Amino acid sequence: MVSLGDFSMSSLTGLFSADMAIDLGTANTLVYIKGRGIVLNEPSVVAFHMKDGRKQVLAVGEDAKLMLGRTPGSIQAIRPMREGVIADFDVAEAMIKHFIRKVHKRTTFSKPKIIVCVPHGATPVEKRAIRQSVISAGARRAGLIAEPIAAAIGSGMPITDPTGSMVVDIGGGTTEVAVLSLGDIVYARSVRVGGDRMDEAIISYLRRHQNLLVGEATAERIKTQIGTARMPDDGRGATLQVRGRDLLNGVPKEIEINQAQVAESLAEPVQQICEAVMIALEATPPDLAADIVDRGVMLTGGGALLGELDLALREQTGLAVSVADESLNCVALGTGKALEYEKQLRHVIDYDS
Ligand SMILES: Nc1ncnc2c1ncn2[C@@H]1O[C@H](COP(=O)(O)OP(=O)(O)O)[C@@H](O)[C@H]1O
Ligand SMILES: [Mg+2]
Known part of the structure; x- marks a missing residue:
């Protein structure tokens, strides 16, 4: 029919x-x-x-x-x-x-x-x-x-203008940091840190600190539901029930995990993303770097949705940071x-x- x-x-x-x-x-x-x-x-x-x-x-x-x-x-x-x-x-x-x-x-x-x-x-x-x-x-x-x-076009940046724009696309496998001017790439660097590395960090944290083995799908769910790049103000934050296998006796078990623990586990990948931005800024010609200081940085990709990543980046780099609308679709x-x-x-x- x-x-x-x-x-x-x-x-x-x-x-x-x-x-x-x-x-x-x-x-x-x-x-x-x-x-x-x-x-x-x-x-x-x-x-x-x-x-x-x-x-x-x-x-x-x-x-x-x-x-x-x-x-x-x-x-x-x-x-x-x-x-x-x-x-x-x-x-x-x-x-x-x-x-x-x-x-x-x-x-x-x-x-x-x-x-x-x-x-x-x-x-x-x-x-x-x-x-x-x-x-x-x-x-x-x-x-x-x-x-x-x-990514820059999709997030609405004025890429053809004679000003520097910085876009940071955080995908599953990589983070690409680029400085654009007049419609072309002035500087670009790709680091192998992204959503996957965050998932792995959560898996290894739970293994080391909770003796709990979880799979990638569970780690990704923890990240998207309560993941955060900064310590919660109350030192604990929201919680989530997580199921996995107890490494000591091999049976399934369920534990509660809070945002402070997730922030701790994600500290390293978050730090690596911040460093990639700093390195890009240092490698950018001074006038374009000044434009970026004026106009800030645009985050795109699914990783940009990690809770408070924009804030963490702003604290560490001193730059204004925005997350693109529809960052997954940019x-x-x-x-x-x-x-x-x-x-x-x-x-x-x-x-x-
Ligand atoms: N709310 C969220 N918080 C943190 N990470 C997220 C969120 N939503 C999606 N992601 C992550 O974003 C990544 C996918 O982003 P995407 O831009 O589609 O990657 P790619 O371009 O490499 O395919 C995955 O690692 C996914 O877990
Ligand atoms: Mg992508």
Whole structure:
């Protein structure tokens, strides 16, 4: 049965091109379609099993994330972009194709143009691999855009002005700190600290201080629900019940954890993010650094949502810090905007053809 919604959707996509922008993140992949906005937002996870020495994809995205940490020996669930670089090219390609086909299935007439954002530090080999995956998934043209530029556009910063802007994108695997002026990158640095490192810090804290073993999904839940970058004023803060395995006798147990404990466990990754900002500021030419002191720093990415991270950064760096609206969507929205306003923003997209 065809609903009215389906009908109008297919007639619309027949009229407009399905050109798309993709944010291929270490934790989440988002797809933006020109004229429509973000149409897909799923974890960057692939589950597969080995058959006759070849990887057979079982699930991608949301379905695959549910399998992380819960797979039997014959099945693997992995995050191909985990460290901010492509850890597994074949699996990454399968994932990119899956997501493109998922949103593109209704438009069979024309091949789309696709813009993908890549980390500033991506190697030429990685860039070529991403381009090829997109082309073999059916794109007519594949453009790349540097992630810090996309993040800055998406958070509404005036990147084409002759002033310095600093954007700090805190993703799952990496934090990218960049200084932009006149639409280009003056300084950029990527450190391998982000949401994953925070989860690991919580896991290791609970193991050492509570003899409790928890998985990544539980650690992430603790972080997003009561995580904080600063000690709570009352020395305790909100609490959360956490279940895991008792390391002493191997049985399941439940404990209560408070925000002070989470702040303590996150101190190191938070410190590393602060240091990356300080190093960037020191490496920035003086006039641009002065602009940043005037205008402050913009935080984007999921890690920017960590409780009081903006405050902690302000205390440690002395800079004004803001968290972007829709920080989890900034990079996808910025890449999408580059697609929508391609004439004005042509110089930020690299087509290599
Ligand atoms: N409220 C929150 N507090 C702290 N971290 C969060 C919050 N929401 C999401 N995150 C973390 O943000 C990270 C994902 O951010 P994202 O920008 O999508 O990463 P990437 O671009 O690398 O895919 C994950 O590590 C997730 O746990
Ligand atoms: Mg990202």
